[in-house]
Amino acid sequence: MSDVTPLGAATLLRAPKVLLHDHLDGGLRPATVVELAEATGYDALPTTDVEALGRWFREAADSGSLVSYLETFAHTCGVMQTEEALVRVAAEAVEDLAADGVVYAELRYAPELFVERGLSLDAVVEAVQTGIDEGTQRVAAAGGAIKVGTLLCAMRQHARALEIAELAVRHRDAGVAGFDIAGPEDGFPPTRNLDAFEYLRQNNAHFTIHAGEAFGLPSIWEAIQYCGAERLGHGVRIVEDIKTDSDGTVHLGRLASYVRDRRIPLEICPTSNVQTGTVASFAEHPIAQLARLHFRVTVNTDNRLMSGCTMTSEFTALATTFGFGLDDLRWFTINAMKSAFLDFDARLSLINDVIKPGYAALA
Ligand SMILES: [Zn+2]
Secondary structure, three states: OOOOOOOOHHHHHHOOEEEEEEEHHHOOOHHHHHHHHHHHOOOOOOOOOHHHHHHHHHHHHHOOOHHHHHHHHHHHHHOOOOHHHHHHHHHHHHHHHHHOOEEEEEEEEOHHHHOOOOOOHHHHHHHHHHHHHHHHHHHHHOOOOOEEEEEEEEEHHHOOHHHHHHHHHHOHHHOEEEEEEEOOOOOOOHHHHHHHHHHHHHOOOOEEEEEOOOOOHHHHHHHHHHOOOOEEEEOHHHHHHEEEOOOOOEEEOHHHHHHHHOOOOEEEOHHHHHHOOOOOOHHHOOHHHHHHOOOOEEEOOEOHHHHOOOHHHHHHHHHHHHOOOHHHHHHHHHHHHHHOOOOHHHHHHHHHHHHHHHHHHHO
8 A cells, every 4th residue: 555644534534536336325414314204294303403314313323234225225215206316316416516626426316216206217307317417506606516427226126127218318418427226235136137237338428237246156257157247236245265275375266357357346335334234344455455466446425325425435435545645546436437337538537637637636
């Protein structure tokens, strides 16, 4: 690692950051949840005290119980069932990311979770895009700059993946950058949705797949070799295919070699992995090993509300825990930018005109 001095959060706040894995329904401001519940007549919140609610989200997600973890999303999705709510949540997400020093982000959400009060899938996508446009304009008006695309998720358990893939392609010239499948890995392998992935490939569309979080190597293998995923959502359990001898010699299995050789990006979400029990503790997170072995590692937040995290707090924790220096954080950022579902010219210009000068200014 290039610099063993822990970096201050103030410096890391200013560092340009790129975020590829962030759920729109996992990043609401607690005050917004309360206000939207009031405005839309949603009466199931555990509390309407803003501070207590923020704490409740983190604790419920932290409790180790899947039931309470999923309950947190029932509340955020519960207040996101109208166009106005979707516009507001998306606009605020863009503002919050810009305030966190994020220069490019892909926000993901499952449109099928926001149709309970009669919105069509297309109306959901249009409302979120309106919010992203508004947020981007507000950031620009305040002198900042951020570019945000979206990924449409299909829920593994709902068997609507082809329909959502078609929705993503239909809106790809209006802000939708790609597709993902989310939801329970166990019992719902990505191969259930082969028709969706085939459709996306035939339409030259981009997609990532949540794999290698709750489930191990078979899930990663299917996502890449059956479905054709360009990136892995988490993918952290690829370490199960890496063995280290007592003398320190490292051996990569065939799948780990393939992932590394093909430069398949890992959308790693350190704090979230600890919360869901994918890894035992932050200090034991394999991100340092994967970075040392030069996997295409990217750093992500997953769910900012439930994890009480930001890109700045993740970078700060990584610098403090593993001794990552600015060069390492710049490497994660450029890895993420290279892996974005954005056209090549735009990626290159963000790397050369924003990210590299941004880090140079901090050094
Ligand atoms: Zn996720």
